[in-house]
């Protein structure tokens with residue numbers, strides 16, 4: 001019998017659906033100026049919902065300074081860049097943004113990519129492929145983009161237990177001194193919201209002569225006096241070889257980047273296929289990101305309001321006895337532990353409460369740790385928080401989900 005492509009695809013998708021891991025996207029249109037409100041095209045007709053799972057952590061995607069910069073660039077430079085960076089696609093907005101990002105992280109240079117995913121994939125892919133004998137020591141919970149970049153590079157990879165310094169040291173000490181080494185890790189891990197011991201990892205890197213590659217995607221704009229990330233907050237930026245970030249989460253626009261020494265950046269610029277052979281970001285996107293980075297370098301109001309909102313949501317969950325992962329970041333994972341229940345609660349939140357929280361299932365998180373990942377932001381009002389807590393309380397009752405002993409009221 002010949003291979004029947006669609007039957008093959010259907011069978012694979014049916015298996016996903018049976019496990020509860022089939023992904024359905026909510027068709028949303030964010031209401032600019034009224035976000036976290038969004039318009040939802042759903043089965044029950046169109047309606048307004050409140051988004052509680054966005055990575056636009058600070059609402060910068062609707063900030064007037066960002067929108068003005070984008071409109072201005074659109075009117076001045078038009079829609080697309082019109083080429084790769086090498087062939088006519090480098091505009092002043094790209095150059096200015098790279099200078100701003102280098103300065104943000106205290107590095108000599110920075111390099112833009114079309115996304116954070118592409119930045120990780122290309123930078124790690126290029127370093128791994130082009131540094132002879134490089135061994136990459138990768139945290140077990142690194143993001144898919146880092147894993148794929150390392151895999152693609154063909155470099156030797158050693159996985160160390162998540163945030164486990166003794167395992168990292170054990171593996172570093174087993175390698176010959178002259179072997180080039182790179183430790184790849186994140187600052188804020190996006191699904192559990194825990195934070196790496198960056199200083200101690202830098203200590204080990206220095207002791208064993210390893211380079212460091214830090215993904216600050218869930219921290220840039222949010223931590224540090226100027227939004228430079230956890231490494232800025234902890235005074236560690238100069239100890240890291242490469243800092244990687246996104247312009248698509250707290251900065252509210254799109255794009256990714258690395259910041260490092262001038263020779264390293266020039267090397268990746270010169271050899272990274274994922275940088276060289278693709279059209280540059282639209283100038284308006286670069287201009288919007290630049291405005292966002294500049295704004296958050298001096299304004300701390302967004303970061304302060306963000307922290308307050310996160311604390312309010314956590315305290316409310318504690319009052320209700322709803323289990324959530326305790327962590328030192330802004331991410332509030334409410335644990336459900338079952339893919340079908342997680343999907344069901346998310347559906348009920350949307351259908352009955354006008355609240356959108358995407359269920360997080362395998363393979364984004366391990367099976368059995370399915371969760372609702374809540375991301376409070378300064379654009380959520382006290383009323384929004386109260387509505388969220390009411391809805392979750394009612395659903396925990398209705399679905400008879402486990403609760404923790406209630407905290408003292």
Ligand SMILES: *Cc1c(COP(=O)(O)O)cnc(C)c1O
Nearest residue numbers: 115116117143190217246248256
């Ligand atoms: C989202 C994410 C990325 C990719 O960034 P994009 O700009 O969205 O492509 C990289 N690393 C981590 C840890 C992420 O969560």
